[in-house]
Amino acid sequence: MDDRLAFDGMDELTGALLRRIEEQGAHGVLRFEDVRSRSVSVEGLRVDAVDASAARGLGIQVFTPAGHCGFAAVDDPDLPRGLIAADRAVLFARAAERAGLEAMPAILSAPSTTGRAVPRVRSGFDAMRPGEIRDETLALAREVGEVAGGHSVRLSFFILRSDWRIVRSGGTDVSFRIPRSGLSVLFTARRDGEAVRTSAGATGTSFEVLRSPEERRRFLHRSALAADLAGRLLDAPAYPAGSYPILIDYALAKGLAHEAFGHAAESDGLDASILGRDGRFRHGETFGSANVTIIDESIEGDNAYQPFGGNGGERRRAVILERGVLREALADLHTAGRAGTPVTGAERQSSFAEVPIPRMSNIRMEVADAVPGPAGREFDDWTPESVRDLLRESGDLVDGGKVVFLSGYRGGQVNPALGDFVFHSTALYELTPEAVRLFRPGIFCGRIEAALHSIRRGYGPLRLDAAGTCGKAGQGVPSSGGSHHFVLLSENPAVRIGGRA
Amino acid sequence: MSFFEEVEREVRDFRQGGVATSGFRLSLAESVVSELGVERNRIGSAYAPLSVKELAGGSFTIGWSDGRMSSGSLSRGPKDALRDVLLSAFEGRYDDPEDAIFPAPAAVPEVVLFSPEAAAAARGQAPDILPGILSALAGVRERCAARIMDASAQAAVVRRRVVTSGGFRAESESTAVSFGFALDSLVGDGFSRRGLFAPGDVEKLASLTAADFEALRHTAAGAPRGRTPVVLHPRVAEQFLRTFLLANLSGGAVANGRSRFVAADFRDRRRCFREDFSLRTSPLSPLSPGSFRFTEEGVPAREVLLVEKGCVLTPLLGLKHGRKLGMEPVPSPSAIEGFVFGLASRAGREESLSGSRTLLVHSVLGMHTQDHVRGEYSLLCPQGVLYEEGRPLGRVTGTLNGSFFEDLRSEALCAVEFPGFACPGLALTAELS
Numbered sequence: 001m002d003d004r005l006a007f008d009g010m011d012e013l014t015g016a017l018l019r020r021i022e023e024q025g026a027h028g029v030l031r032f033e034d035v036r037s038r039s040v041s042v043e044g045l046r047v048d049a050v051d052a053s054a055a056r057g058l059g060i061q062v063f064t065p066a067g068h069c070g071f072a073a074v075d076d077p078d079l080p081r082g083l084i085a086a087d088r089a090v091l092f093a094r095a096a097e098r099a100g101l102e103a104m105p106a107i108l109s110a111p112s113t114t115g116r117a118v119p120r121v122r123s124g125f126d127a128m129r130p131g132e133i134r135d136e137t138l139a140l141a142r143e144v145g146e147v148a149g150g151h152s153v154r155l156s157f158f159i160l161r162s163d164w165r166i167v168r169s170g171g172t173d174v175s176f177r178i179p180r181s182g183l184s185v186l187f188t189a190r191r192d193g194e195a196v197r198t199s200a201g202a203t204g205t206s207f208e209v210l211r212s213p214e215e216r217r218r219f220l221h222r223s224a225l226a227a228d229l230a231g232r233l234l235d236a237p238a239y240p241a242g243s244y245p246i247l248i249d250y251a252l253a254k255g256l257a258h259e260a261f262g263h264a265a266e267s268d269g270l271d272a273s274i275l276g277r278d279g280r281f282r283h284g285e286t287f288g289s290a291n292v293t294i295i296d297e298s299i300e301g302d303n304a305y306q307p308f309g310g311n312g313g314e315r316r317r318a319v320i321l322e323r324g325v326l327r328e329a330l331a332d333l334h335t336a337g338r339a340g341t342p343v344t345g346a347e348r349q350s351s352f353a354e355v356p357i358p359r360m361s362n363i364r365m366e367v368a369d370a371v372p373g374p375a376g377r378e379f380d381d382w383t384p385e386s387v388r389d390l391l392r393e394s395g396d397l398v399d400g401g402k403v404v405f406l407s408g409y410r411g412g413q414v415n416p417a418l419g420d421f422v423f424h425s426t427a428l429y430e431l432t433p434e435a436v437r438l439f440r441p442g443i444f445c446g447r448i449e450a451a452l453h454s455i456r457r458g459y460g461p462l463r464l465d466a467a468g469t470c471g472k473a474g475q476g477v478p479s480s481g482g483s484h485h486f487v488l489l490s491e492n493p494a495v496r497i498g499g500r501a
Numbered sequence: 502m503s504f505f506e507e508v509e510r511e512v513r514d515f516r517q518g519g520v521a522t523s524g525f526r527l528s529l530a531e532s533v534v535s536e537l538g539v540e541r542n543r544i545g546s547a548y549a550p551l552s553v554k555e556l557a558g559g560s561f562t563i564g565w566s567d568g569r570m571s572s573g574s575l576s577r578g579p580k581d582a583l584r585d586v587l588l589s590a591f592e593g594r595y596d597d598p599e600d601a602i603f604p605a606p607a608a609v610p611e612v613v614l615f616s617p618e619a620a621a622a623a624r625g626q627a628p629d630i631l632p633g634i635l636s637a638l639a640g641v642r643e644r645c646a647a648r649i650m651d652a653s654a655q656a657a658v659v660r661r662r663v664v665t666s667g668g669f670r671a672e673s674e675s676t677a678v679s680f681g682f683a684l685d686s687l688v689g690d691g692f693s694r695r696g697l698f699a700p701g702d703v704e705k706l707a708s709l710t711a712a713d714f715e716a717l718r719h720t721a722a723g724a725p726r727g728r729t730p731v732v733l734h735p736r737v738a739e740q741f742l743r744t745f746l747l748a749n750l751s752g753g754a755v756a757n758g759r760s761r762f763v764a765a766d767f768r769d770r771r772r773c774f775r776e777d778f779s780l781r782t783s784p785l786s787p788l789s790p791g792s793f794r795f796t797e798e799g800v801p802a803r804e805v806l807l808v809e810k811g812c813v814l815t816p817l818l819g820l821k822h823g824r825k826l827g828m829e830p831v832p833s834p835s836a837i838e839g840f841v842f843g844l845a846s847r848a849g850r851e852e853s854l855s856g857s858r859t860l861l862v863h864s865v866l867g868m869h870t871q872d873h874v875r876g877e878y879s880l881l882c883p884q885g886v887l888y889e890e891g892r893p894l895g896r897v898t899g900t901l902n903g904s905f906f907e908d909l910r911s912e913a914l915c916a917v918e919f920p921g922f923a924c925p926g927l928a929l930t931a932e933l934s
Contacts, residue, residue, distance in 0.1 A: 038589060043757045047597065052589035055558065055576035061547070069545065071552035076577040085555075088625070092551040099632060101545030130593030152758030188759045188874055195761050195874040238877075241900065241934035268548055271541045272649045272686060334547045353554050355547065411870040415883055417649070417686035420898070422881040424870030443867050443879040443900055473548075498879040498900030498934060 003118045005175050006034035006056070007165035013079055014167045020086045021062055026093055027108050027169040028086065029061040029311060032077065033352035036125060039158035040134050042141035048154075050134050057352040058082055062089035067105025068097035073353040104334045110343075112171035113314055117307040119300045121179050121206040125161040128207050133157065136210055143216070144185055147224035149231050152188040157181070157210050164308075172312035178305055179205040180478060182467070185223050189230035196233045198408070198426055200226040203303045203467040203480070221380055229408075229427055232438055239428050239439035241499040244404040245396075246444070246489045247387070247431070250379065251409035251466035253483030255423045257294050257365040260448040263472065264416040265320045266346070266358040267331035267339040272417040274448060280340040281329040287321060288452030291368040294321040296330060296346070296481075298361040303467035303480040309345035310356025318344040321452075323368065332358045350475035359472050363481035367458030370484045379463050379485050384438075387486065388431040390459055396488055397431060403488070404497060405429040406444055409466060419448045428497070442499030450494035460485030504557045504577050505529050505662050511580070512561055513666070515587050523566045524603040524666040528797030529559035531660045533623050537631040538653040539682075542642075544635055549653060553625055560797065561590070564601045564666075569594035600821040603667035604799040612794050612802065613787035614675035615658075616696035622656035622678065630656060630697065634680045637703040645684055645714045652682035661797075669799035677790065682707060687717045687884055688863055690736060692921075693836065695788040706921050713863060713886045713893060721887040721895030729933040730913070731860045731885075731901065732853050735922035739837045740868045741878075742924070745905040746780070747840070748873045750807060752822035752831070761874050761906070762813060764826050770812040774909040777845035780808040782817075784834050791839025791923075796832045805831045811910075838923045844916040853917040853928045854888040860897055860933065861886045876906040882933075902932040 007014075014030055021028035034056045041048045058077035062070050070092025072085040097103075128136070141155040159181040167173045184201040200222035202209050209215050248256065263269070270276030275287065288294075297317035298306050309315050311333055318328045329339050332347035335358070347356035371394045387405060391397035408426025415421075428441035464482040489495060502510070512525050534556075538549025545551050558576035565571065571590035575583060622630035634654040642650040655678070662672045676695055680703060683689030690710040692698075698706075733741060754760035755767075766773065784792050784802040795801050798820050806814055817833035818826065834840060854861060865880040882901045887894045908914055908929045917926035 038593070040593070047595040048757070049572055050590070050593035050595050051573050052571075052586050052593060053574040053576075054578065054582050054586045056578045056582065057556070057576070061550070063547070069547045069550040071550045073552070073554040073556070075556050075558070076579065088553055092553070092625075095628060096545045096551050099545070101551070102540075102543035104547040107547070130589045134593050134595055154757065154759060186759070190758070190763075197759075197872050197874050241902070268540065353556065355550065355552070357548050410872075411867075413866040413869070415686055415866065418883055420866060420881060420883045422867035422870070424867060424879070440877070441879075442902060443870070443881060445867070445881040445900060496900065496934075498881070499902055499932075 005118065005165065005177055006163035007032045007175060013082060016079060017060070017082045017086050018167065018169055020083055021090060022169055024090045025065065026090050027063040030167045031059040031310065031349070031352050032165040033057055033162060035160065035162040037158060037160040038130055038133055039156065040137040041154065041156045042138055043154055044152070045142060045145055047134060047138055050130060052130060058085060059352040059354070060085050060089045061355060062093040063105070063107055064093045064097045065108065066097060067103035067108065068093050068101060069104065070096055071355055106333045106337055107311060110313070110333045112168070113174055113312050114172065115174045115308060115314065117176040119177060119179060119205065119305065122208045123206040125159060125179070140210065140216065143220055144223045147220060148187060148227045151227055151230050154186045156184050159207065166308065166310065166312040168312050174308045174312050176307050180303060181206055181209050183209050183219055185226065187227045187230040189234055191234050194234055196230055198226040198230040198233065201467070203465060205301055218380060233427065233440060236438045236440045238499055239430070239442060239497060241442055241497060243491050243493050243496050244402070245491045246495065247391070247403050247405040248487050248489070249407050250463045250482040250485055252406055252423055252425060253365050253487045254363065254466040254481035255409050255412040256451060257363045257481055257483065258360055258470070258479060259412040259414040259423065260421040260451055261294055261320065262296060262330065262360040262363045263414050264448060265329050267329045267335040267341060268358050269416055270329065270339045274416065274419045275326065276339070279338055282326050283341065285326050286324050287326050287449060288324040289455045290324040292321060292324055292452060292455050293319065293366045294363065295319050295366065296360050296363040299464065302362050302464070303478045304361040306348055306361055310347040310349045313343065313345040315345035315361065318346065330358050330360060332356065348477050350477050354475050357473055359470060359477065360479055362464055364462060364464050365483040365487065366462065367455060367484055367487060370458030370460070373460040373485065382485065384429045384431065384436045388436050391431060392433060394457070394459070396457060397433060399433055403431045405431050406441060411468070421445060421448055421451065442497045445498055446495035450492050451489065454489040454492040454495055455487060456490045457488045458484030458486070504531065507580070508559070508575070508583065509664055511583055511587060512563060515591065517588065517591050521566045522563055524564035524601060526562045526603055526798055527559065527664045529662050531557040532657060534655060534657040535623050535625055535631060536653060536655045537635060539635055539650055541649055541651065562600060563590065564603065565591070565594055570597040570600050599824045602820040602824060603665045604669040606668040607801050609671045609795050609801045610785055612785050612792050614673060614695055614792060614794065616676045616788065618697045619656055619676035619678045619695065620658040622697065623658040623676065634698065634703050638680065638682045638707055641704055641707040641711055642684055645711050647684035647714060649685050650682060652680065654680040663795055663797055663799045665799045671795045673794045684711060684714055688714050693790045695790060709921050713861065716886045716893035717863070717884055717896045719895040721897050724887065724897045724899060725858050725860065726933055728930055729860055730856060731862055731929060731931050732917055733862050733927045735919050735924045735926045737862050737865055738927040739924045740865065741905055741927070742842065743837070744868055744871060744873050745876050750816045752816040752818035752826065755816045756822040756825045759874065761876060762816070766813050767815055767828070770814060772812045774808060774811040775911070775914060776811045778808060778811050778909060779806070779843035781806045781841050782832070782834055782839055783841045784832065784839050789838050791834040791836040793834065800830045800832050802832050842916065842925060844914065846915040848915055848917050848928065850917060850919050851891060853915065855891045857889065859888045861888060862901065865901060877904045878902065899933045902934060
């Protein structure tokens with residue numbers, strides 16, 4: 001296993017750049033990134049693109065002694081280019097000071113950190129040559145084609161390796177690697193001028209997602225389900241708008257935790273968040289059902305893994321909500337103080353060319369006393385009918401009752417200041433004791449607090465691999481998380497399914 | 502040797518195991534971008550500092566002497582890194598004969614894309630420009646008595662070069678100045694130009710957007726439900742048009758069966774929209790954010806009619822998908838200002854809101870979650886202002902539901918002109934729940 005990182009042995013460069021900044025009386029943060037990626041896309045049974053890319057750069061954030069800030073980024077960061085960037089960042093920080101812009105001095109007195117994290121992966125970035133990746137992806141596409149039911153298919157695979165080194169005045173020096181890989185398939189079903197899309201995916205850290213027999217079997221199973229659903233959705237009617245008891249799968253529960261709660265708990269936004277009052281985190285206040293706990297942490301092997309924050313501190317586990325009570329914000333050292341909450345190292349940036357901002361990594365929702373479900377059953381083995389039976393057995397679907405089951409996360413959005421959230425799912429099933437009926441879903445939306453107070457029960461073990469991309473402040477970073485296989489929300493007028501009345 | 506020259510030489514001369522480059526397309530760019538932001542009223546904090554980014558990179562497509570193809574992207578870096586990318590691309594080469602097009606020399610239209618003043622702002626040589634924009638926005642915030650403002654201002658200068666082995670070679674220099682803002686998370690907007698904003702322009706544009714701020718602070722009594730006349734603000738209309746119309750006009754989606762439209766729709770000029778609906782590209786207007794001179798594949802910019810009298814004529818096509826569909830390439834603008842949407846029925850903002858209980862939709866949540874192929878929408882509208890005979894009654898929240906393709910066929914559809922916006926707003930009837 002290659003544990004060597006891209007910026008190992010570059011102490012001379014980092015030292016020279018920090019000296020240049022410090023000689024001008026400023027405090028510097030250097031963020032080096034080296035990212036390499038490969039990807040293959042197959043349309044039907046034909047390779048559509050095989051891409052290889054590489055990028056390397058440096059972002060320098062400088063603070064004056066009063067905490068005024070400037071930033072400069074360059075690619076190909078050798079010494080001459082690095083020095084130019086350092087001088088620019090100092091110049092801008094001084095200009096900010098002269099103009100009386102906002103100062104954030106907390107970083108000047110922050111403790112230093114040193115560390116290194118190179119996660120173990122089953123196969124390294126160079127374990128497969130591009131030609132092998134192409135052929136393996138094409139072979140998988142052929143297998144997916146056999147279960148596609150005649151729908152259009154686009155299959156994509158990517159693998160990425162991002163090496164970081166963050167060095168700060170005062171002794172902080174951390175290096176880490178973020179390995180990621182993923183498979184996704186998109187089906188487009190068409191009939192009589194109507195068309196509908198469904199998708200399936202899998203994430204990992206190595207080529208195993210593509211070549212391990214077990215991973216392939218799982219991916220093909222998901223693909224078959226998605227293809228079948230696409231065909232059936234063409235005929236599915238729309239579901240009437242309204243408030244219902246709603247069952248969501250773990251990916252939607254991750255969306256709920258991420259969109260409805262995680263963003264509202266970020267320390268840079270508490271002036272205008274429902275979880276803040278006068279800019280301070282509402283620590284100790286009740287914000288959800290007494291059975292709900294929400295935790296964010298970086299997990300090795302996960303899509304959103306990042307062991308150190310963008311300012312070089314260790315990212316630690318944050319228990320945001322503990323049995324319905326607010327405990328910790330997602331805080332970086334710039335705004336933890338004003339938010340009255342401890343630093344959790346929660347800042348992340350999409351690339352060396354961006355400044356870090358507080359945001360989530362892997363966020364999960366745990367529901368106390370969850371119904372365990374049948375031992376050993378994997379999430380992918382559930383059918384809508386078996387989910388219905390589970391609800392019957394647990395007494396949550398009674399005679400004459402119904403539960404709306406939303407399946408397949410298609411993304412979401414939130415306005416933390418106003419407390420509104422939305423999610424979309426791929427499918428909506430109406431579960432009654434007598435029948436399971438498929439509908440086209442409307443948007444799942446409502447008020448954050450209402451949703452959290454409505455959480456009634458979890459079913460099955462935790463599953464935390466629902467992957468996505470968080471687009472806060474225009475910076476796309478990988479996100480992930482999850483919950484129990486399913487989470488039930490009681491009917492609440494402030495949590496609704498949209499659609500035609 | 503410059504970055505552009507080095508990449509071109511490496512691509513041209515690459516050879517591995519008896520296989521060499523037989524054709525290529527290269528699109529390279531060098532950019533300098535300056536930025537400054539306001540985060541929760543705090544100008545230039547560590548989250549939005551005065552910054553400058555100087556980056557170079559691009560993409561390549563290579564045809565090899567064994568008939569296969571490769572593609573990839575790269576950024577400025579050491580020579581061995583560039584060679585490593587090319588070697589990876591070579592090893593991953595694949596059969597894609599439709600993409601083996603390496604344009605010949607062609608006349609490129611002269612389009613003004615560059616403003617020296619904007620370039621100076623991007624390079625940090627005019628340090629007052631970005632703070633001046635944010636200061637004007639702060640004035641709008643104060644006048645509105647908004648509590649919290651988030652905003653950003655940016656200036657960029659980009660030098661782009663496209664070279665092909667067939668002899669196409671063109672270079673352009675362009676600039677952009679843009680700003681965006683949000684007040685109390687209720688209203689917000691963004692504007693972009695190739696040149697500087699004239700004194701007073703920032704305030705004027707922002708004030709237009711903020712006009713409904715007061716109304717949004719109060720909840721209207723008796724929110725309408727069911728079929729409701731709505732006016733989509735131009736920014737919301739842009740989201741609808743991009744998500745449902747332009748995404749389905751993507752040549753790649755059409756050629757690969759991932760669009761609502763199929764190739765025969767274009768060959769047959771199938772009527773898909775109301776008869777007075779038209780759409781064309783407009784990439785040649787001087788200093789328009791939607792303008793350009795050539796594509797990254799080496800296709801000169803030109804105006805193209807995409808939809809005429811409600812009938813679809815052509816998708817937006819790159820070289821590969823154009824060849825695959827047997828159609829001419831159609832260069833696509835990246836900014837909405839590069840498209841002209843035509844509708845015979847047009848109204849001004851005031852006229853469109855003068856009826857009984859009309860909802861002006863300022864923003865929607867969840868657009869990126871919609872199935873654009875199906876065309877149905879179900880969106881949360883957290884910021885809508887209910888108007889009664891031109892008078893704002895207050896804020897209305899609800900979910901907006903319908904089918905955008907049905908809307909584009911509906912008699913209720915009307916373009917609404919908003920001052921300061923190239924893309925019109927849209928008046929239509931939607932289901933509010």
